[in-house]
Structures are given as structure tokens and as C-alpha cells.
Amino acid sequence: MYHYTESGLQNVYLSNGFKIRKTAAGDAVAIVDAGGLHQVIGRHIASKGHMTGAEFRFLRKELDFSQTRFGALLDVSEEAVSLWERRGRIPKSACRWMQALYLESVNGNVRVKDLIEQLANLDREQHDKLVFEDTEAGWREAA
Known part of the structure; x- marks a missing residue:
């Protein structure tokens, strides 16, 4: 049994899927398919109720969001x-x-993540002057 603290979570243990190797600097642990492991951990966290701070951080990092961006x-x-x-x-x-966000992202729906980022960026833009024009197809935002 290996206590997988590298994830940043203190309650994750691996029953297999790892190899311990002796090196000059001491023991080194190699995890088989670490990305797949993180996805299973993330799905478990995202599918339960309320999260701990460490679990929240884990999902945020898996989504590659900084604290500022989130x-x-x-x-x-x-x-x-x-x-x-x-x-x-x-x-x-x-x-x-x-x-x-996490579940949609790992299920392949990156459009949700992209849309939320676009909305956040729109809020940051300054709209001092809004210009619209009437065209044959109807009103639209002027270029």
C-alpha cells in the first residue's frame, strides 16, 4: 500500500499501480498512468458533496486554473x-x-470551460462606447 501524498491529498492510498525503485538519492516511486489516476481521483471528488480545501485545490490544478483565474x-x-x-x-x-467544470472538462466538453473563461474576459473589458448599425439583415454591433 502506498500513501500517495504527491496529489496534495492526505487520504489517497494506492493498492497497486506503482513501483518503488532504489536510487542514489533514496527510494523513488513511479506511478503507472499518473494522468489516469488523477482523472479517477478528480471524478470521485467532483461527484461527491461538499469538498475540502485540498480537494478544491486538486480540481483547480487539474483544470490548470490559477487562483487568480478561478x-x-x-x-x-x-x-x-x-x-x-x-x-x-x-x-x-x-x-x-x-x-x-471539472466533470464537463473530463467528459470532453471543453466548450463549457471556454465559455466561462470568455464571459470572465468580457467582464474585464471596458465598454466605454457601444456602437450599433442598422443593416439590411437588421441591427448588429458595428465593427
């Missing part, structure tokens, strides 16, 4: 996301967003 998606600060991860008190809405 915070921007929910219109909260990087510091807020950091506190959630350290203290484990994550708002239910943030928990649900993270779980939905």
Missing part, C-alpha cells in the same frame, strides 16, 4: 480562493461550479 470566473479575489483552499470553508456555489 477567482475571476466567480468575481472574487485570488485571496478568497486561497483562503477557501487553506481553511476548507468553500461557498457551496464555488464548490458546485468547480465540480461542474
